[in-house]
Amino acid sequence: MSAEPVTTLATPMHLDYQYTAGLSQSRFLQGIAQGKFIGQRCPACHQVYVPPRGSCPTDGVATTDPIELGNSGTVTTYCVVNVPFQGQSIEIPYICAQILLDGANITFMGLIQELPADQVRMGLRVEAVWVDKDQLGLTMASVKYFRPTGEPDADYETFKAYS
């Protein structure tokens, strides 16, 4: 028996959910499993959303038309992560960026690799690097990261609405 007084109490919380992706995200993930980004276009304003949520937040109408997007995009803004935290799986410093895929009208977050953290910039052109074909699955882990394409930076005018 320990003689030390008790000063703490472990109170772990464990929440078991069953997540249902819905039609739009299911289609998106089916695309991911084939190494493609599939968004949806709003029939009213023609904006293309990726990942699609099934409706347009501006018009409030269903987005049913699937649109296959390119594998490349533009960094609209970014954050260089220098702070270690519990559960961190990537060596710091690393770059977390908002990426506007070619053909999309909304950005999503991606990891940038194969570039020193101090060289990331708005307008940087990047492309998705996927896991090997036999490893592709219904998960965003199918996208390993994004890396520079080597193209000239995108003109600010082309993405300023998203930065």
Added chain:
Amino acid sequence: MSDSEVLRAPHVLEYPYVRSVGPVIGAFLTGLRDGRILGAQSHDADGTATVIVPPTEYDPITSADVGDLVEVGQSGVVTTWSWAAEPKRDQPLERPFAWALIKLDGATTAMLHVVDAGSPDAMSSGMRVTARWRPAGERVGRVQDIECFVPEGSTP
């Protein structure tokens, strides 16, 4: 795509919290680890001596600081109870049991715990129960150090 193609997957969230328990609950938990149940000495608004179990840092009625901790009995009276016919995962017992408020001998307040009575027919408000402890080597300073309460007179 039909509804049957909608993807579903388990999504588990875990928060590994560790709470600091403070001097009073800390002493209570230390007591449990050592096989003792402690309460806090206090007074009602009219000056009547009370013993709060589990102890709080402040009297819940008068908000005054509580006094010293004292050991209370390991048996007491069920003041009210509710039968759990189908225990869920992580509940204290895997077989049907009663959640019960138990006023231990020497205590003024009742504490929540479980009674392993076998059947709701064996439960009644006013019945006497006694603590069944986990083996000393398994006690770590938490309320589950008391495995459950059992009707007094049965094998603890």
